[in-house]
Amino acid sequence: MSPRKAAALRATDDARTLRDHLVTTAQRLLAEGSAATLTVRGIARAAGVADGVLYNHFPDKDTLLATAVRAHVDEAQRALGPLPAPGEAAVAGNLGIYLRAGLDLHRAVLPVFASLLATPVVLTRFAELPAAHSDWRMLLSDYLTGEQRLGRIAAEADTTAAAAILVGICHDQVLGALLPGMSSPTVDPDAVVTTLLAGIGPLE
Structure with missing residues (x-):
């Protein structure tokens, strides 16, 4: 487990995988506003991970x-x-x-x-x-x-x-x-x- 991954999941005391964490974060952001304004950087920051982590799990x-x-x-x-x-x-x-x-x-x-x-x-x-x-x-x-x-x-x-x-x-x-x-x-x-x-x- 990478340090960034560990930190992101420890922050919520959650046993989910990092992929699940990214999905949950994106789900929350979609509920809060328009998808057109979401960026990779914005999703990554909300998830507490580096920008490139998203591409380890999604194309x-x-x-x-x-x-x-x-x-x-x-x-x-x-x-x-x-x-x-x-x-x-x-x-x-x-x-x-x-x-x-x-x-x-x-x-x-x-x-x-x-x-x-x-x-x-x-x-x-x-x-x-x-x-x-x-x-x-x-x-x-x-x-x-x-x-x-x-x-x-x-x-x-x-x-x-x-x-x-x-x-x-x-x-x-x-x-x-x-x-x-x-x-x-x-x-x-x-x-x-x-x-x-x-x-x-x-x-x-």
């Missing part, structure tokens, strides 16, 4: 930032905890849980993605990295499909469109708060679910 700054974004999204996904499975409890209540989880997830990750709009290469590399946890949107789609198979959602319902509506609500609520002059009226998740089920509930 360039963009790859480090993409890895940091991946770690941030994985943490946000993990924080959602277990979500309802098809057949459990009531569909309306379950969809309310999914929608609230989606809103929490989007509030956690969209500000970071918004800061990356000026650095599309980071977003491209992020998309190439494997996820540690199942994507919330995929879990939602699988849930709706499973409920449809059980007959708790109408057979003729378009569950892909239903998922897109709930995802769209998350985008509207969170992006509206991020963009100046674009704020959207706050919606009640239960009211959204009630409205949605009025169109996809089983026919009587």
Whole structure:
């Protein structure tokens, strides 16, 4: 272990590797401001290491930032905890849980993605990295499909469109708060679910 590496990790009394330390530092810096303003020197100083240390673990700054974004999204996904499975409890209540989880997830990750709009290469590399946890949107789609198979959602319902509506609500609520002059009226998740089920509930 190099002296600089030892010092950086001793400062936080952390057992992580230096690579993990760099990712965590970049993750924190992304949450604090725009990716466009981050430099190798700035990341290194925040991590307490020499500038060149970054290149011992990553080919360039963009790859480090993409890895940091991946770690941030994985943490946000993990924080959602277990979500309802098809057949459990009531569909309306379950969809309310999914929608609230989606809103929490989007509030956690969209500000970071918004800061990356000026650095599309980071977003491209992020998309190439494997996820540690199942994507919330995929879990939602699988849930709706499973409920449809059980007959708790109408057979003729378009569950892909239903998922897109709930995802769209998350985008509207969170992006509206991020963009100046674009704020959207706050919606009640239960009211959204009630409205949605009025169109996809089983026919009587």
